[in-house]
Amino acid sequence: xxxxxxxxxxxxxxxxxxxxxxxxxxxxxxxxxxxxxxxxxxxxxxxxxxxxxxxxxxxxxxxxxxxxxxxxxxxxxxxxxxxxxxxxxxxxxxxxxxxxxxxxxxxxxxxxxxxxxxxxxxxxxxxxxxxxxxxxx
Numbered sequence: 001x002x003x004x005x006x007x008x009x010x011x012x013x014x015x016x017x018x019x020x021x022x023x024x025x026x027x028x029x030x031x032x033x034x035x036x037x038x039x040x041x042x043x044x045x046x047x048x049x050x051x052x053x054x055x056x057x058x059x060x061x062x063x064x065x066x067x068x069x070x071x072x073x074x075x076x077x078x079x080x081x082x083x084x085x086x087x088x089x090x091x092x093x094x095x096x097x098x099x100x101x102x103x104x105x106x107x108x109x110x111x112x113x114x115x116x117x118x119x120x121x122x123x124x125x126x127x128x129x130x131x132x133x134x135x136x137x
Contacts, residue, residue, distance in 0.1 A: 032111050032118045034104075037131040040094050040121045050091040056080075056106050057097050057125075065125065065135045067096070075102040081109055089115045096121040096128065 035043070044053065044067075055062055055070040062072045073083045075097060084106070087093075093115065097103040100123050107120045121128055129135055 030111060030114075030116055032107055032115070033120065034107075034122050035119045036122055037128040037133050040096075040119055040128070041133055043092070043094055043119050048092055050088075052087070052091055052093050054087075054093050054095040055097075055125075056095060056102055061098060065129075065137050067094075067125065067128070068134065068136050075106055080106075081113070084109060084115075085113050087115075089113065092117040092119070094119045094121065097124045099124045099126050 044051065053067050053070040055066050055072045056075040057072070058074055058076060059072065062070070066072075073080065073087075077083065093110070095103055095106065095110070095118055097106070100120075103120045103124060107118060110118050123130075125135065
């Protein structure tokens with residue numbers, strides 16, 4: 001091979017390496033975390049103005065007890081994913097269900113829908129209450 005061809009080939013390889021490295025090191029802008037009730041309480045106490053406390057239990061469960069200021073989207077609703085998709089994906093969410101089973105599935109949906117910041121309460125409202133944090137009826 002001629003030296004000009006080798007230089008061109010090396011330049012192409014270098015350019016491709018830079019491109020592949022740049023693409024693979026792009027930062028993930030999503031922060032979706034399983035957090036303890038204590039950590040969730042701290043997020044709520046920090047009181048971001050646009051924070052949403054999201055209860056994904058049924059209406060009967062929600063009416064029985066919930067975190068203060070929670071909004072409800074029923075996990076079992078046929079249009080659950082559509083209801084989530086209609087929410088603002090750029091605000092922080094503290095999300096819970098009863099014990100964590102539904103929320104572990106819901107968090108996957110939220111990630112796929114592009115939610116930026118979600119805190120899933122480990123153990124749900126049951127663990128929240130057992131750890132001594134307040135609920136309202």
